[in-house]
Amino acid sequence: MIVSAVSNDVLMVAIANGSNAEREAERKGKVAQIRNIETGEVYGYNFFDVSAVVDTNNNGTKNLSEAEVSELNKEIEAAGFSPLLEVDDRPKFVVGLVKECEPMEGSDHLKITQTEIDQGEVLQIVCGAPNIEAGQKVVVAKEGAVMPDGLVIWAGRLHKADSHGMICSAKELQLESAPKKRGILVLDEDTQVGEAFQF
Structure with missing residues (x-):
């Protein structure tokens, strides 16, 4: 799992490489899912207004704790998306x-x-x-x-x-x-x- 926190309170989590594919994003509430247009493979999520859920004091690469992944998974489930995130420490x-x-x-x-x-x-x-x-x-x-x-x-x-x-x-x-x-x-x-x- 690759995570970046950026200055406008958005956390981007990449779970697969989608850099060379046509992608689409679907947003529900504070979660956007990024996926392959043709296959539907999920490449990652963007979480908006994320400072209420995880510590975003430092921009750039961020390792998520088990508790933070759990909170983000609640957001994913509430939006009706899958798959859920897995802790990779x-x-x-x-x-x-x-x-x-x-x-x-x-x-x-x-x-x-x-x-x-x-x-x-x-x-x-x-x-x-x-x-x-x-x-x-x-x-x-x-x-x-x-x-x-x-x-x-x-x-x-x-x-x-x-x-x-x-x-x-x-x-x-x-x-x-x-x-x-x-x-x-x-x-x-x-x-x-x-x-x-x-x-």
């Missing part, structure tokens, strides 16, 4: 281990990695960084992560290869120590695969 930025890294056929710079993110869970991630190599510990933005610049990470395809996340550079993470040279952030060997990356 798993970290979206984690330490990963690049187990395999192979050049992508037909590309002069992209590589296909198999990157472990937690207890044997491996994601295929396409990466264009010049310094990516097998054996590195890296920062992985998992599907649903919201980058510091507001970009939402979704699963997708790059040059006909599936990619399920993003291996991040220090610049993309907007770290103060970010070098100007292109390349992913390589972490120390003693970092633990699967642990949350702290900005």
Whole structure:
């Protein structure tokens, strides 16, 4: 679940990637549902005058508590919409281990990695960084992560290869120590695969 609170007291919750589809919105009271025009798949909700329901002191990305999700689900049910929201408090930025890294056929710079993110869970991630190599510990933005610049990470395809996340550079993470040279952030060997990356 991806949540953003904006200054005009609107909370936007994305539950699926609808960025490349024709969408429609239906509003009932203080809730608008955003869905695919053709298939009806629900991409998310906008909640209006939401400060009465959740804490919106900070604009930008917001992690919802279980109690806040419960209150928002009451609003969804009262409007007659479905599905309801589910709490997702798993970290979206984690330490990963690049187990395999192979050049992508037909590309002069992209590589296909198999990157472990937690207890044997491996994601295929396409990466264009010049310094990516097998054996590195890296920062992985998992599907649903919201980058510091507001970009939402979704699963997708790059040059006909599936990619399920993003291996991040220090610049993309907007770290103060970010070098100007292109390349992913390589972490120390003693970092633990699967642990949350702290900005």
